[in-house]
Amino acid sequence: MAAVAPAAVRPGPRAWFVLAILCFVYVLNFLDRQLLSILAKPIQDDLGVTDGQLGLIGGLYFAMFYCVLAIPVGWLADRTNRVKVLSLACGLWSVATAACGMASTYPQLVLARMTVGVGEAGGVPPSYAIISDYFPSGTRGTALGLYNLGPPIGAALGVAFGASVAAAYSWRLAFIWVGVIGLVTAAVVWICVREPRKGGLDVPPAGDRGMHVDEPAPGFRETFKAFFANPVLRGMSLACGATQFITYGVLNFTVLLLMREKGMTLEEVAVWYALLVGVGVAGGMILSGRLIDRLAKRSRTAYAxxxxxxxxLAIPLFAAFVWADSWQLAMVFLFLPTGLNYFYLSPAVTLVQEEVRPNQRVLSGALLLLVMNLIGLGLGPTYLGAASDFFMATHPDNSLQMAFYTLIPFYVLAVAMFLMLARTIRRQAEQEARP
Structure with a gap:
C-alpha cells in the first residue's frame, strides 16, 4: 500500500496545469463515447437500427476492445512513457470518431466504434497514474475527483454540441468536428505534459523495500495476481461493475427515452439535459472526492x-424519473440521481491508487476498469437495449420506460455489494492492526 507523503508536500502550479490538460483529454474521451447515445434518434432514422443494435454498438462491441486492450496498454505504460502512450491513444480514437461520421451502414459504424474503443483503452489508466505522481497522498482524492469531472463535462458538452450540430446540420458533422479537436489535443499532450517520476511523491515506510520507486515494474502476472488476490480491490471492482451496469445503461438510452417517449426535442436536449448532466454528475464527482479525502482518514470503510x-438515496428518485409522464417532470426527478449514481468513481480510483505500488498503478487502474467496464459498459447498454426490444411487442409506446424500470433491482444489488465491501475493508484493517 502506498505510504502517505509528508504533509508539507503540496501540488504546485505545474501539477494543476497537467491536471487541467488530462481532464480535457478525458472530456474528449467521454464526449466521443457518448455521441452515439446522444445522437441515437437521428442515427436510427438515417441507418434504420433498432434499440438492441444501439445497445450492442454502445455496449458489448465497444467494451470488447476498450476493456481488454486496456490491460496490455497499462502493462506497456508502466514500463515506458505514460504521456506518449496517452497522446497516441488520443490521436487514434479521434481519427476513429471522425470515421463514425462517415459511416453509411451499420457494419461500418460498428467497425469505427470498435476502433474508438481501441484508442480509448489507452486514455484513462495512464492518466490515473500520471496524476498520482503529480499529487501526493492526501490530495489524490480531490485531484482524481476533479479529473473524473471529464465524464460529466464530456457528456454535457456532447449533449449540447452534438444535439445542436445535429439539429442545425447533421449528426455526421458532429462526429467529424469532435475528431478534429481530438487530434489537436493529442499534439498538445505530447508537447506540454512532462512524464513525472514514478512514485516520486510516495514515501516508503522504514525498512519497506517494496515502495522503492527506482525498481523495475513487476511483471504482468505478478500485478494481476496481486490485484485479484486482494479482497478489497476485488470487491471494489465488482461493486463498481454492478453500479456501471446502471450508469452506462442510463447514459446510453436516456436521451432516446426523453425524445421518443417523453416528448423532448433535440434543441431542448441540447440545453436542459446538457445542464442536468454537467451540473449533476460534476457535483457528485466533486462531493464524493472531497468526502473521501476527509472521511477515509478516519476509516477506510468510507471508500465503500x-x-x-x-x-x-438515488433509488426512489430514479423510479420517479422513469414514471414521470413529461420530460419537464422527469428532469426534476433525474437531477439528484444523476449525481448520486457517480459517488462510486472517485472512491474506487483513489482506493486502487493508494493500495498498490507506484510502478503498478497504470496496470492496476486498467484492471479496475477491465472489471467495471466489462460488466457495466459491456452489459448495461446491451441489456437495456435488448429489454426495450423485448417490451416492444406488448408496450410499443413505452418499451424503453419498461426497460428502465428493470434497472431498479440492480440498484439494490450494487448497494448490497458496497456494504459487503465495507465489511471486507473492516476485517482487513483489523488483521493489519494485530501484532
Whole structure:
C-alpha cells in the first residue's frame, strides 16, 4: 500500500496545469463515447437500427476492445512513457470518431466504434497514474475527483454540441468536428505534459523495500495476481461493475427515452439535459472526492459507505424519473440521481491508487476498469437495449420506460455489494492492526 507523503508536500502550479490538460483529454474521451447515445434518434432514422443494435454498438462491441486492450496498454505504460502512450491513444480514437461520421451502414459504424474503443483503452489508466505522481497522498482524492469531472463535462458538452450540430446540420458533422479537436489535443499532450517520476511523491515506510520507486515494474502476472488476490480491490471492482451496469445503461438510452417517449426535442436536449448532466454528475464527482479525502482518514470503510449511501438515496428518485409522464417532470426527478449514481468513481480510483505500488498503478487502474467496464459498459447498454426490444411487442409506446424500470433491482444489488465491501475493508484493517 502506498505510504502517505509528508504533509508539507503540496501540488504546485505545474501539477494543476497537467491536471487541467488530462481532464480535457478525458472530456474528449467521454464526449466521443457518448455521441452515439446522444445522437441515437437521428442515427436510427438515417441507418434504420433498432434499440438492441444501439445497445450492442454502445455496449458489448465497444467494451470488447476498450476493456481488454486496456490491460496490455497499462502493462506497456508502466514500463515506458505514460504521456506518449496517452497522446497516441488520443490521436487514434479521434481519427476513429471522425470515421463514425462517415459511416453509411451499420457494419461500418460498428467497425469505427470498435476502433474508438481501441484508442480509448489507452486514455484513462495512464492518466490515473500520471496524476498520482503529480499529487501526493492526501490530495489524490480531490485531484482524481476533479479529473473524473471529464465524464460529466464530456457528456454535457456532447449533449449540447452534438444535439445542436445535429439539429442545425447533421449528426455526421458532429462526429467529424469532435475528431478534429481530438487530434489537436493529442499534439498538445505530447508537447506540454512532462512524464513525472514514478512514485516520486510516495514515501516508503522504514525498512519497506517494496515502495522503492527506482525498481523495475513487476511483471504482468505478478500485478494481476496481486490485484485479484486482494479482497478489497476485488470487491471494489465488482461493486463498481454492478453500479456501471446502471450508469452506462442510463447514459446510453436516456436521451432516446426523453425524445421518443417523453416528448423532448433535440434543441431542448441540447440545453436542459446538457445542464442536468454537467451540473449533476460534476457535483457528485466533486462531493464524493472531497468526502473521501476527509472521511477515509478516519476509516477506510468510507471508500465503500459513500457509494452505498449515494445509490440508496438515488433509488426512489430514479423510479420517479422513469414514471414521470413529461420530460419537464422527469428532469426534476433525474437531477439528484444523476449525481448520486457517480459517488462510486472517485472512491474506487483513489482506493486502487493508494493500495498498490507506484510502478503498478497504470496496470492496476486498467484492471479496475477491465472489471467495471466489462460488466457495466459491456452489459448495461446491451441489456437495456435488448429489454426495450423485448417490451416492444406488448408496450410499443413505452418499451424503453419498461426497460428502465428493470434497472431498479440492480440498484439494490450494487448497494448490497458496497456494504459487503465495507465489511471486507473492516476485517482487513483489523488483521493489519494485530501484532
Amino acid at each position: 459507505y459513500i457509494p452505498a449511501v449515494g445509490l440508496a
